[in-house]
Amino acid sequence: MFCTKCGAKNPEDATFCYKCGNEMYGTTEKSPKNLPNNNSVNNNEEESDKKKIAIEEEKGNPLAAFWGDVFDFNKKLGRRDFWAAVIIMAAINIIILALCLWLNFVPLWWVYNILFMVASISASVRRLHDTNRNGAFVLLNLIPFVGQIILLIMLLQKGETSSYVSPRWDGIMAMATIVLVIGGFLVGGVAYSDYQHQQEIQDEVSYDSDYDY
Template sequence: MNFMDAVKSVYSNYVGFQGRARRSEYWWFFLFYLIAYSVLYAIDLSVIGFPALSGIFALASFLPSLAVAVRRLHDTGRSGWWILISLVPLVGFIVLIIFYVSDSQPGVNQHGPNPKGVVAAAADAVTGG
């Protein structure tokens, strides 16, 4: 999944907490969020003087960010409730980073088919291989 596909996927599935999200979808969206927020914050400070645009962007992106994080946890075979470990200072952040960089659980799990397998099957169908 490339950068634009990941951003489109996250925003088109903005309240979809079911299913699985590949590492590439999660991390491309994370990069998009960091860049967009930083640019908007810089514009806010230089033009407006307070973080209006970046605040609106953060609010608009809250549910999509939460949904893709939960789907990423699902992809590793974990419950989305693990997101609450972020409430534990420092340790929660480290645990979530480890979960987010972990490889997908192979095959089908309780949250659906492996998105890697779905992409590979689609590629095989297109190429005939």
């Protein structure tokens, strides 16, 4: 007789399967081809679990949602996916800027900014679609201050798409926020120092011109 669990052939008087230990119930002989293959079932379950994990990881990756449909302006993008990606990409922007200044190769930062700008426009249009608005509202960004604030309010509003960010990205977002804060202080300090330097140069030029007279 054949084991109903693993399909192994056993003696007619066997009480337990010699291969898997399953209890035999005097099952009528059947071809192993007609019996379920336990190994194949387990393999199918493992493949199914891997696919589910891969799908969940893709859904929980804000950068994949941000960059994945960069040339598709018709889809929707959830609020948390959008802002998580923006924060992380802004932090990367600061890191690349610091690296470019250290290497004295600023064109790399320009290339990154162009790519980031295109991706941001696409993501903003999809975020507006998620709030049931026309993507053309992204043009409000061209209106200094007032238009930019209105667009910001629209992008912050809750939409239809439910966002799911994997827990591991919460730590990455926290680190990116810290980088943004520190980078903001450093950029502000450098800008203020440069402003003071320019003022000193202007004062020296003004003093020399007065002295000549």
